Structures are given as C-alpha cells and as structure tokens.
Amino acid sequence: MIVRTLENCRQTKRRVVAENWESVRMLLKDDNMGFSFHITTIYADTETHIHYQNHLESVFCMSGEGEIEVVGGKTYPIKPGTLYILDQHDEHFLRAYGGDMTMACVFNPPLTGQETHDQNGVYPLMEET
Template identity: 40%
Template sequence: MIVKHLNQILGTAAHATGEGWESRRILLADDGLGYSLHDTLVKEGSALELEYKNHIETNYCIAGEGEVEEVSTGRVWPLSEGSVYVLNAHERHILRALKGDLRLVCVFTPALSGREVHDASGSYAAEG
C-alpha cells in the first residue's frame, strides 16, 4: 500500500514550478504503478501552450475556472470544478486559467519520472 500526503511533496524535487504553474507530483514512475498522479495549479491569468507527444494526460478540475483550446481546430471548452478533459490523441492545446487559480488532478501514462521539463514544443521526452 502507498500512502502519501501533499505536505510530503511541497518543497521537494517532486514539486515542480514554472511561469504561471506548479505541479505537485504525488505518484511517479518509481512508485511502479504505470501512471503518475499530479496536483497541478495554473495561476489565474496564465496561458500554457502544451503538447504531450509521448504521454496521454487526463485532467480533472477541482477548483477555478478556465478553458482548454485545441490548437489544430481552434475549438475551446470551458473548464470549472467537475470538468474533465483527456489528451488522448496527443493534442496540442492551450490551457488558460481565467477566474481563480485552476487546480487540476492530472494522470499521465506512461508515468512521469518527476525529472521531466517541458521542451520547446511544450512536451516531455518519452523517458524522464
């Protein structure tokens, strides 16, 4: 059994931050589950353009209001508490936090190692 608390993640190497966002990486590849689990904050007013070429990501919104835009089509979906979106076809997208910090519970498969950094395209390498 694995039991962790967010307080154990904050301020460690598993607590990644960047301009307008932070990812508290709770479960990672070393946990041996085949997926990773993240508590992510996107700061109000931030817009992140991302494309996960090597991972599938599921995002469940638990706070804030925002939107996700599929770059190839320009289609935009509103996000609020209770919304879920899945990047099942590695879609290039723009995530915007519009009202309050957007808080997402994110699951990546394959699991992230926790050492990844976004490359110029907003993606992570296949292995961290």
Template identity: 40%
Template sequence: MPTVPKGIARWAYPYFPWNTDADFHRLVTRPSRKYRLLGRCTLLVRSVEDVVGSEYDVDWGNGTSRRLLVQADELGFSLTETYVQPGSESYLRYDNHQEVCYCVSGAGSVETADGLFDIKPGMLYAPGMGEPHILRSEHGMTLMCVFSPALQGPEKHLLTPGVHSSY
C-alpha cells in the first residue's frame, strides 16, 4: 500500500477526505473526477461550439447562457458564457448559488440595495447569496459567470417585471 508521496502534504489538501494511508490508497487506486490527484485527473476540454444547440445552451429569459461546466462535470462550480440582450432589465436573486460575473464585452449595470454599479469589460460583480439584484444592459453585454455550487445545466429564469427570479 503506498504512502503519501514525498512533497504532498495532507494539510495542503483539506478538501480530500483521507486520514490514513488506506484512505489515500483507496483514492489513488479508484480515482474519480471528484478527486483529482497525482496526475490521475481527466482533462476536460470543451468549447462554446460544443454547447451551442445542446440542452446547456439556455435561453434564460433576457439572453442566452451557455453552460460550459455543469454539476455533472463534478468540479463543484459552473462556468457559463452569458449574453444579456440589449434593452433588457432582469430582476435576479440566487438563493442556492454564489454567483460571480466577469464582463468580457459590452456594458451594463447591476443594482442592489447598496446602489447602482456600471459594468464594463474587465469588471466583475458578485452579489451575496440570496441578494436581490437588477441586471441591465442598454446595448448588450457578455459575461463569464461562475456559480457555486454548480448548476445542473438546463435551469431557466421565470422573469416577471419587478419580481426577483431565482433558481
């Protein structure tokens, strides 16, 4: 039975549930995507073109969301390329996910109880979990968004003016 390899400190990987050499051996000899360890990981390569037209190419109500990483990928988070339609106003709230959005093109704004914040390329916003926010874009905007925990993939908003949609 192998021991923890030299240079791999157990304390450095608090998210790996091994306490004994037997636990470590179990993870190394039966790796899953959840436990990426010691070069036994499976490289995941996916492009936006792979997602277009699939169940993960979602019309979320005021644009499209291409879910590049989803819960089934077992990474613990989702990555989406989200397009916000010109002239849209979306009342949003994520009760079950932490969201971080990075603007790659276009411009818009996000409004919370703390105020109105302009969003342009190179900026990110991260509302607190469950924090209501209003996302607006006058001319269209593309965001790269991370959700934790991961989205299942096909979730959609039910947008109603003045009512914050959540999933």
C-alpha cells in the first residue's frame, strides 16, 4: 500500500512549477500503477497551450472556473464538478478566470515526475531519472 498526503508531496520534487501552473505529482510511473495522478493548479487569468501527443489525460475540476478551447473546435466552460477527457490527444488552450483552478489529473502512460510542456505544449516521453 502507498499512502501520501498532498502537503507532504508539495514539500518534495513531486511539486513542479511552471509559468502558468503548478502540479503536485502524487502518483508516478515508478509507483507501478499504470497511470499517474496529479493535483494541478492553473493560475488565475492565464492561458496555457497544451497538446499531449504522447499521453491521454482525464481532468476533474475541484475548484475555480475557466474554459478549455479545442484548437479548431469548441470551447467548453469549466467549473467545479466538470470532468474533461483528452481521449484524442486533443490540442487545446486551458484558461483560468478570476481565480486559480484546482484540478485532479490522471495520465496514461504515467509521468515520471519532472515533465514540463515543450514549445508545442507536449510532455515528452521520459525515462525515470
């Protein structure tokens, strides 16, 4: 059994901070569960371009509001209780309005822990370090 707290994970290298967001990676590839689990904060009044070409992601909004705009497609509002699933490697823009958004995220394949978006919004496939 693995037991971790969000606060403990925040105090380790499991907390990754970028310009528009931060992510606490609570469950990673080396935990051997077949997926990774993260609590991610999207900073208020930001826009992040994301295109997970190597991963599928499911995201549940726990707090805050914003929107997800699929490139070349629809824009969907996000508020607490909204789940969106990037099942087609959907390229998108994620925006938070008026305050931070807190999201619970699941990735497949799992992340190793230190990934950040490249210039195209992609997380590269990485080996454990």
